[in-house]
Amino acid sequence: MQLPGDVAEVLETSYREVNVQVPLRRDDGSLLVAQGYRVQHNGARGPYKGGLRYHPEADLQEIRALAALMTWKTALLDLPFGGAKGGIQVDPTQLSARELQSLTRTFALSLSHVLGAYRDIPAPDVNTNAQVMAWFMDAYSSRHGYTPAAVTGKPVELGGAPGREPATGRGLVYVVSAAARRWGWDLAGRRVVIEGFGNVGSWVAREFAALGARVIAVSDVHGGVFNDTGLDVAGLVDAVARGGSVRDADVAFTPISGEELLTLDCDVLVPAALGGSITAANATSINASVVAEGANHPVTPDADSILADRGVRVIPDILANGGGVTGSYFEWTQNIQQFQWREERFNTELRDRLERAHTAVAEYAESNGCTYRLAAYAIALGRVGSAVRTRGYI
Ligand SMILES: NC(=O)C1=CN([C@@H]2O[C@H](COP(=O)(O)OP(=O)(O)OC[C@H]3O[C@@H](n4cnc5c(N)ncnc54)[C@H](OP(=O)(O)O)[C@@H]3O)[C@@H](O)[C@H]2O)C=CC1
Ligand SMILES: O=C(O)CCC(=O)C(=O)O
Numbered sequence: 318m319q320l321p322g323d324v325a326e327v328l329e330t331s332y333r334e335v336n337v338q339v340p341l342r343r344d345d346g347s348l349l350v351a352q353g354y355r356v357q358h359n360g361a362r363g364p365y366k367g368g369l370r371y372h373p374e375a376d377l378q379e380i381r382a383l384a385a386l387m388t389w390k391t392a393l394l395d396l397p398f399g400g401a402k403g404g405i406q407v408d409p410t411q412l413s414a415r416e417l418q419s420l421t422r423t424f425a426l427s428l429s430h431v432l433g434a435y436r437d438i439p440a441p442d443v444n445t446n447a448q449v450m451a452w453f454m455d456a457y458s459s460r461h462g463y464t465p466a467a468v469t470g471k472p473v474e475l476g477g478a479p480g481r482e483p484a485t486g487r488g489l490v491y492v493v494s495a496a497a498r499r500w501g502w503d504l505a506g507r508r509v510v511i512e513g514f515g516n517v518g519s520w521v522a523r524e525f526a527a528l529g530a531r532v533i534a535v536s537d538v539h540g541g542v543f544n545d546t547g548l549d550v551a552g553l554v555d556a557v558a559r560g561g562s563v564r565d566a567d568v569a570f571t572p573i574s575g576e577e578l579l580t581l582d583c584d585v586l587v588p589a590a591l592g593g594s595i596t597a598a599n600a601t602s603i604n605a606s607v608v609a610e611g612a613n614h615p616v617t618p619d620a621d622s623i624l625a626d627r628g629v630r631v632i633p634d635i636l637a638n639g640g641g642v643t644g645s646y647f648e649w650t651q652n653i654q655q656f657q658w659r660e661e662r663f664n665t666e667l668r669d670r671l672e673r674a675h676t677a678v679a680e681y682a683e684s685n686g687c688t689y690r691l692a693a694y695a696i697a698l699g700r701v702g703s704a705v706r707t708r709g710y711i
Contacts, residue, residue, distance in 0.1 A: 318695040324702040327711050328388075331381060333357040337427040339405055341420045344413050351407040352376075353424045356384035357437055360399035361704035364435050366391055366642060368442030368470075369449070370404035372591075379592070380404050383442075386613050387642070389697035390635040392704075394674050396646045401437050403428070409444045418452050425456035432457060434466035434653065440645045441470040441516070443591065447482065451475050466652035469645035478648035480663035481641075486520025486589075486611065488640015490528065491668045492632060493585060493609050495675040505529035508583040510605065512536050512575065513590030514563050517611045517638065519554055521587050526550040530585075534578050537563050537590075541578035542570035580604055588615035595620045603629060610634035625688050633690040635697060636671075636678055643670050 339353040354377055357365040367387035370380070380402050388400025405424055409417055431437055441450055447470055454468040454475065461467070465476035473479050480487075497504050507530045511518045514537045522532045531547035539562040542548060549568040556566035564572060579586070579595065580602040588594050589611030595603065600620035608624060609632040610616065616624065616631060624631055644667060651657050658666075681692035705711055 318699060320698055320702060323711055324698075324705055327705060328359060328385075328698070328701065331356050331358045331384060332360060333431065334377065334381065335428060335431055336377065337424070339407075339420055339424050339427065341412075341416060341423065344416060349407075351405050351420065353403070353405045353427065354380045355403035355428050355431060355437070355439075356380050356401060357431070358384040358400045358402075359388040359701060359705070361701055361708050361710055362392055362399055363397035364399065364433075365401035365437035366396070366398035366440070366645065367400055367402040368440045368641075369445050369453070370402070370442040371407055371409040371444040371449075372404065373406060373408045374591070375404035375406050375443075382592070383613055386635060388701055389694060390639050390642055392697040392700040393635050393678070393693050394639045394643050394646075394670060395700070396643065398438075398642070398646065401439075402442070403439060404442070417449070421449050421452040422456040425453045426460065429457050429460050432467060433461065434464055434649070438466070438645070438649060439468050440642070443515070446470075446516070447472040447477060450477075466649050469648040471648070476648070476652050476657075478644060478651060478658065478663055479660040480658075480667065481644040481648050482516065483520045483524075484644030484663075484667060485517045485638050485641035486522075487524050487664065488643065488667055488671050489517070489521050489587065489609055489611050489637050490524035491640065491671045492637050492675050493607070494528070495672045496607070496630075496632060496679070499679055506531060507585060508533050509585045509587065510534045510578060510581050510583040511611075512541075512578060512586075512588045512594060512615075513612065514553065514557060515589070517641075518587070518589035519557060521589055521611055522548075522550045523554065525585075533583060534573065534581055535563055536573075536575045536578050539564050541573040541575055542566065542568075543573045543578070543581070544568075544570045585609055587611045590615070593617055595624075597623060600624055601627070603627075605629060607632065609637045611638050613638065621688075621690060631688065631690060633693050636674055636689065636693050639674060640667055640671055643667055
């Protein structure tokens with residue numbers, strides 16, 4: 318794409334990286350001092366936008382990488398946002414509900430000077446959910462006045478958009494369906510494997526099952542479950558809603574390891590857990606026709622080349638999981654206007670935006686003979702580069 322050198326130089330680093338101390342008085346009286354981050358990568362196209370992750374591996378390097386991905390994602394989806402990501406390096410599974418709320422409020426207050434509805438708008442990511450966003454919004458509002466548009470992914474009764482919670486997984490299935498139509502595939506009866514069964518993975522499973530595809534394996538941190546004739550997705554969802562693992566589900570399955578799951582013979586493999594699960598070490602063992610990236614950067618660059626050489630089609634994260642931030646965009650605009658769409662309208666608009674982005678990527682890839690990932694990056698970087706120059710940043 319011949320990105321000019323000065324544009325590349327400014328996009329290689331983040332605009333602002335905030336590192337805050339997040340002290341928490343534990344229920345037992347001891348003190349935990351966690352590190353919190355918000356990285357604002359680029360805001361040329363609009364306010365910074367991106368999720369908050371609570372995870373022991375959420376360090377500055379990881380958050381920085383995820384923030385840059387948000388810049389490309391919002392540009393590819395043509396949303397009026399830049400890219401950011403944040404998080405706390407902590408294991409939330411070890412915290413009580415009171416501790417989680419306290420940690421979230423302290424974090425929100427320490428970041429509040431760089432956030433805001435027209436500055437930077439957080440949302441949920443790994444181990445954060447609508448309840449965490451409600452606490453975050455409440456803490457932010459205590460300092461700035463009631464501001465629902467400062468955070469997305471909120472509970473529906475607090476200005477959340479009906480449809481935002483399923484939007485990432487549902488959007489991925491809209492994108493795969495659009496690609497399948499282009500390739501002349503019928504998704505009914507196709508074998509689907511999903512790594513991760515949280516917000517994204519569980520909605521991918523529900524939406525594929527609703528289309529008549531066969532979800533043959535899913536996993537969480539405790540391992541995987543496999544059934545060649547198709548898993549009972551509703552039963553898996555019930556088990557997780559009760560606070561258990563997919564392994565606790567009262568459905569027919571054979572236990573498998575997370576590593577085995579990735580190598581199963583399938584039509585569509587959806588990594589929907591953390592980054593870096595498909596590497597040069599296991600890319601030669603992937604037995605999927607298509608890898609649709611629900612997670613952010615689940616395929617390392619080395620693995621990406623191996624998959625491309627082997628003819629495995631990869632639908633990149635910035636397209637495949639773009640339904641989440643697109644849904645957040647709908648929520649943000651509705652909060653600003655004090656208005657709410659019904660979920661049917663939300664889904665129609667979501668599908669339309671994702672299909673348009675998919676068509677742009679597919680056409681670019683076909684006319685330039687490149688992968689979907691390169692096409693998606695070329696489109697996104699072109700848009701960000703143009704905004705950087707037009708706004709006079711450089
Ligand atoms: N939420 C959103 O709107 C968006 C999320 N994403 C990306 O999607 C991915 C998943 O996010 P989300 O669903 O929100 O997060 P959740 O916290 O809801 O779920 C994460 C899931 O991944 C599982 N998991 C974690 N580590 C592993 C592992 N090593 N092997 C197998 N499973 C594992 C978790 O298991 P357990 O429950 O047992 O811990 C859980 O099932 C992330 O990469 C995120 O950045 C991308 C776009 C938007
Ligand atoms: O909804 C959002 O604003 C961001 C979601 C997110 O973090 C992501 O797409 O990775």
